[in-house]
Amino acid sequence: MVTVVTVTRNDLRRLRATWESLKEQDLAAFEWIVVDGASADGTAEWLGALSDPRLTFVSEPDDGLYDAMNHGLALASGELTTFLNAGDSYLRPDVLSRVAQMHKSEGWQWGHGAAVIVDETGRQVRPVTGGYRGRLRYAFGRSVVTHQTVFARTELLRKLGGFDLRFPIAGDVHMTMRLSGVSPPRVWQSLDVAYEEGGVSDESPGRSLADMHRARVDAFEMGPVAEMGDAVWTKAVLAYVHGRRQAKRAARAVLGERSIDWWASR
Numbered sequence: 125m126v127t128v129v130t131v132t133r134n135d136l137r138r139l140r141a142t143w144e145s146l147k148e149q150d151l152a153a154f155e156w157i158v159v160d161g162a163s164a165d166g167t168a169e170w171l172g173a174l175s176d177p178r179l180t181f182v183s184e185p186d187d188g189l190y191d192a193m194n195h196g197l198a199l200a201s202g203e204l205t206t207f208l209n210a211g212d213s214y215l216r217p218d219v220l221s222r223v224a225q226m227h228k229s230e231g232w233q234w235g236h237g238a239a240v241i242v243d244e245t246g247r248q249v250r251p252v253t254g255g256y257r258g259r260l261r262y263a264f265g266r267s268v269v270t271h272q273t274v275f276a277r278t279e280l281l282r283k284l285g286g287f288d289l290r291f292p293i294a295g296d297v298h299m300t301m302r303l304s305g306v307s308p309p310r311v312w313q314s315l316d317v318a319y320e321e322g323g324v325s326d327e328s329p330g331r332s333l334a335d336m337h338r339a340r341v342d343a344f345e346m347g348p349v350a351e352m353g354d355a356v357w358t359k360a361v362l363a364y365v366h367g368r369r370q371a372k373r374a375a376r377a378v379l380g381e382r383s384i385d386w387w388a389s390r
Contacts, residue, residue, distance in 0.1 A: 126154045126220050127205045127278065129196030130212075131189060133161035136170060138211030138320070143174075145213035151221035154178060157199050159192040161185060190287035190295035197278070197286050203227070205278045207296075212272045212319040215240075219316045223275050226310065234276035234303045235310030236269050239317040249321055256311050259304040263297075263340050264357070269309070271296035272317045276303060291339045293332050298339035305343070329365045333358050 128146065132139045139158070146156055158181040160167050168183035180199060186192045193207055204227055208214070219237075226235070236256065243249050256262055256269050284302050287295040303309070337358040341351050 125202035125204075126151065126224050126275070127157060127196075127200035127202030128154060128220070129157045129159065129193060129200065129205060129207045130209055131159045131161070131192040131196060131207070132163065132167060132210035134163045134165045134167070135210040136163070136165045136167045139167060140170070142208060142210055142213055145215075146208075148217045149214065149220045150217050151224060153224075154220050155180065155200075155202060157181070157196045159186070159196045161192060187289065188292060190289055190292070193295075194286040194289075197281055200278050202278060204275045205281055206272075206275045208272055208317070209319075212317055215315055215318055219314075222314070223312075226312070227275070230310060232310040233280055233307045234274060235312065236275070237273040237312045237314045237316040239270035239273050239319060240315060241321050242318050243321060246318070256304070256309050259301065259308075262304060263301050263344070269300050270317065270319070271300065272319055274300065274303075274309075280306065288339075288342075290342075291335050293335040294339040297336055298343055301339065301343035330362055333362050333365070 130139065130142055143156075146154075156176075156179050158171055158179065160171070160181060160183040162183055162185045168181070171179065171181045171183070182195065182199075186195065196207070197205060204224065206223075214220075223235070223237075226232075240248050262269055280303070281299075284299065284306075288298055289295070291298045337354055340346070340354055344350075346354060
């Protein structure tokens with residue numbers, strides 16, 4: 125059994141898109157747990173009308189994204205759990221069955237595939253992500269693990285205490301760093317997930333990088349000297365991000381929409 129947890133709030137359009145991709149999965153033994161943050165857009169009514177035995181949902185106030193994800197984890201009954209948020213979708217019908225078979229035959233603790241970032245129309249706007257190359261490289265942004273592609277043993281996620289609410293933006297990164305401290309992941313190169321751009325990480329890189337700094341300090345149990353060095357490195361990365369954004373805006377001004385194709389190839 126594989127558990128797919130989806131958290132949502134007032135995002136019925138994108139939740140429906142996620143369900144459409146889940147319906148195409150060829151694995152019979154999966155459950156879909158939806159944790160809705162008391163939406164006012166008809167989400168609970170739509171979920172209630174689905175009448176699908178694979179679906180379990182709750183609709184109530186929560187303390188944010190990672191609190192909702194923890195609630196879904198608490199309800200999970202699958203041996204593996206993955207988190208596919210509203211608007212995320214699987215790109216092929218065999219994602220769940222393939223992962224379940226790999227886990228059954230190989231017995232790894234956690235693993236991940238690759239993802240692509242798209243806009244509202246489904247057009248790719250950034251490079252394909254994927255490729256764990258060591259715990260330190262991942263922690264410092266030198267390799268990417270997209271949390272929507274991660275599958276982990278449910279009991280391991282619970283043993284680690286779920287997502288730490290002290291990190292409101294980087295809770296998924298913090299969890300992946302802790303998972304990588306248990307064992308290296310099983311990595312597959314398949315392009316499994318598409319997810320829409322946006323979110324706090326895109327809108328507020330300063331807040332995001334600061335939260336990731338604190339997450340690294342905690343996950344690696346850094347001392348004062350290492351923490352100071354990490355803070356300096358974080359400020360340098362923020363300067364790079366701002367510079368890259370300015371370059372992207374300049375490219376768009378000169379090349380127009382062609383700049384999107386150029387940027388997505390890098």
